[in-house]
Amino acid sequence: MSNQTLIQYFHWYYNEEEKLWQKVAREAPVLKDMGITGVWLPPSYKSTEGEDAVGYDCYDLFDLGEFDQKNSIPTRYGHKDEYLQAIQALHEQQIMVLADVVFNHKAGADELEKVPVRRVATDNREEYISDVFEIEAWTRFTFPGRKGKYSEFIWDKSCFSGIDWAEDLQETAIFSIQNEYGEGWEDVPSNELGNYDYLMFNDIEFRNSAVREELKRWGEWYYETCGVDGFRLDAVKHISTEFLNEWLDHMKAKFNKEFFIIAENWVVDDVVHLRNYIDITEGRMQLFDSMLHLNFYDASIAGDGYDLSKIFENTLVESHPQLSITFLDNHDSQPLQDLQAYVEFWFRPLAYGMILLREQGIPCIFYPDLYGAEYVDKDDEGNDAAVELIGIESLPLLAKIRRDLAYGFQRDYLDHPNCIGWTREGISEMEKSGIAVVLSNGEQGAKNMEIGIGHAGKVFIDAMGYRQEEITIDENGWAEFFCEAGSISVWVAKDN
CATH class of the missing domain: 3.20.20.80 (Glycosidases)
Structure with missing residues (x-):
């Protein structure tokens, strides 16, 4: 594969x-x-x-x-x-x-509804800063242009747990919709801001x-x-x-x-x-x-x-x-x-x-x-x-x-703060596969790395063209590979 x-x-x-x-x-x-x-x-x-x-x-x-x-x-x-x-x-x-x-949300509702809400603190969604009161909000989606094709479902205030705009008040805030599914937010993975159920627009109510x-x-x-x-x-x-x-x-x-x-x-x-x-x-x-x-x-x-x-x-x-x-x-x-x-x-x-x-x-x-x-x-x-x-x-x-050559057992040489490398040994199904990679975020670098005894005697060149030398893999499958400063070199068999 x-x-x-x-x-x-x-x-x-x-x-x-x-x-x-x-x-x-x-x-x-x-x-x-x-x-x-x-x-x-x-x-x-x-x-x-x-x-x-x-x-x-x-x-x-x-x-x-x-x-x-x-x-x-x-x-x-x-x-x-x-x-x-x-x-x-x-x-x-x-x-x-x-x-x-x-x-997570819908936006651009077609009709207003009267919605019971409580204001929520922006930095702590678990903190309510008002009693229940009613606002007019864009919470009813009828999709008049589609006219019921594919689905006749109407989204309304019972389909959402929160909203960020009160049309009658002309106010932007986080409003927790008080519906039959409870006054609180849903249980979600993120506890940022107390509970990060509400993100934006009309927050969908999955308890419905x-x-x-x-x-x-x-x-x-x-x-x-x-x-x-x-x-x-x-x-x-x-x-x-x-x-x-x-x-x-x-x-x-x-x-x-x-x-x-x-x-x-x-x-x-x-x-x-x-x-x-x-x-x-x-x-x-x-x-x-x-x-x-x-x-x-x-x-x-x-x-x-x-x-x-x-x-x-x-x-x-x-x-x-x-x-x-x-x-x-x-x-x-x-x-x-x-x-x-x-x-x-x-x-x-x-x-x-x-x-x-x-x-x-x-x-x-x-x-x-x-x-x-x-x-x-x-x-x-x-x-x-x-x-x-x-x-x-x-x-x-x-x-x-990656498509043609980056296969097989990987040996890592992540052992220097400014120059790291790794090799992929290749697989038999892809005869020419196998690579050695060296990269540096500082001066030019070199890594002595093993690519596998199956490559012994092969000549490798930098596919990126940044280094011009040819490197021969020794009888134990090792060689020293190089890269330019602040750069990456990918060494592949010359006959690829």
Whole structure:
């Protein structure tokens, strides 16, 4: 089986003239040739701003760019038929498709309702700062543009546990909806801010059995309509794990299919939260290794002051490699976003080497690292800021090396603060496989490493082209491998 390599095929500011669904379909053969085995696509359904929305302020899960709602028929990325064509094009290249699912909240309701609420302290969601009173809030979703097609379910105040806007008061706050399911928040994995059930917009009430059943029906319809291979679940630390386990088990049983599931539990303080989530969900989901992302960011900022021998410490890939999705950045951490922690450009090739060429984890490439990106948004001071993200020239090569050569027993040489390396011995099924990797965040480096006696006498060269010498593996399977300062070299057999 070939190594898995994923790509997040979008970023927050996707603004190219070509609609994304059309680009996906056109680029599918290129992705296949690069070694991509799975594509994570952005939310495909209608959001509050119609054609202008990224997709995470979701309005109607059943509108995939088919109905005239929120001032547009298509979504930001195109029409429904273009989405289905993109999925088909990827499948024709044997590429897995992952759909982005936003279950935490809805936004852009169609009608007002009178709703009993209590105000909640913004820094402690467990602290109520008012008695029960009534507000007018946008909590009723009727989807008039869809007219009941696919589902006649009406979302109302009983379907939500909290909201952030009182229309009659013209006030933004966190309001806990007082309904028949109790005055408190749901039990969720995150205890940040006391209880982090409420994140934004209309927070979905999973204690309502009608809501759970509607989302199961939607899951069935979505799979039957789109035929995706798995799901990326947004903001799971704010969602009842009891519901997510129930939904995933339902989908698996309904279709007798093992869906590929990735959950986004954004943790940057202690990996124990990611490990606990795996326990709670009993390994049903892969998790993005946000702690490794943070290590990469810190390393890129610190330069040669960062101890590379500790780069994998306090990460998910260290303890649960089979459930870890490794990545450098995503749409939340890119420049000008709230969670901005973008790995510096000089370090990105090194970090990609560490996720693409090692045995542990499944790597996920970020769209701008392949295509680049230019956009403008407001900075922290409210001023316009222009951003240019440059594509990583060596990225396609690194991905192809992963596809063709990065197999077999791994020997680690993570034994120096500024120069680390590892080897992959290769496997018999892939005669030319086997690599040696050396990287440095300081001066040029060298590592004496064992690649295996099966390579004795072979000549190795730097596939990256940064080092020009040829290295012969000795009779015991050892050699000294080199890299340039602040760089990475990947040594492969010369006849590859």
